[in-house]
Amino acid sequence: MATVSQIWPFERRRCLKAHGIITLLFLDLCLQCVNGYLSSPHVGQEPPYSRDAQPVITSPVVPSPSSASPTDSDGYAAKCPSGGQCNRLPADCINCSYHHNCSYGKLASFSCKAKRGVHCTAESGKQQTNFSLSITCQFCWQLDLSQYRCSNSTSCMTVACPRKCYNATCQVLDHVHCLGKRVFQKRLYCNWTGGYKWSTALALSITLGGFGADRFYLGQWREGLGKLFSFGGLGIWTLIDVLLIGAGYVGPADGSLYI
Template structure:
């Protein structure tokens, strides 16, 4: 009897509306698993923008009420990879079979390189071989800066880059340590 009254008191009086954008990890699930948020045409979250962000429906933990919607749901941003219609498989097949004519580069939007490959038969077939490797490793992508459309469980690569803000851990000079021993 006492437990049920405490539970009822908690549910009615501590269900305060808060700004759900400020929730910490573990206080919400994003995206909401009840909804299909994947665009089957691009294999990315629906509404992915050029800034590689998509707004999806999220759900707050039990007992949390969001100011934005007045219930347990809110919209949050998740990372995505913006695509503009270039398929990875199509590009790779064009590079293998028609790369000597520059069709792969024309398809990706690199018209000057495509014309040069056409005039020189793929730089005497060496350029074709180089392009097959560059496209297969996803080093060369579409000219508009978008990503390839790759099946959700396909051969997607994550390219890690470092710049001046990248933190590097100092490594021990093993030759110096060996000399001391």
């Protein structure tokens, strides 16, 4: 017959086991409640977005000429030539009923009308107001780089790996016609120069590199002082800089490109 001292450990283990199961069930219930709260609609969330979202050329979203504001006359009159061909007028001088139901990359014909106060002629020399304009079916941001001008940033590093980009504001040239907004934002590679010549930097590195002349020229005065007082790192630093500058890996301190 089992004594009390033998039964007590067994009862104690069974009690602890029951308490452990109850504790685990309670924690699982708490976790389910917290998960349901976090996934509920009342928790503040930002709407989903796509950074690289691109428009689809299928839906007409450009207003017709009749919806253009008549108060534009003072702004465009100064840069609209008079007496020229209608199909060569700048985009700001005409109103076109652009539609997006066209084949991308192919020519499409659009009905256009010269704005009030703008006089133009057909190819035959006869004056006309309404005319047809043929342009390539593409949005303005899809044009070739030569057909628009963008702002240039002088605060981004051009000598970097990977190559840095910046947000540029671009505007289509006057006589280029396209679909969509003529002023748009575009990500471009940093591409500017501070006037430093690669040939000058390489020549200084070969001849006076032991005194830090190449680094001083590039605006890197700390490295220049280091080379000056170490005699070009006993020649080793000088040789390395000749190779790095020759390969274009070491550039101006302001992050610009060589000329």
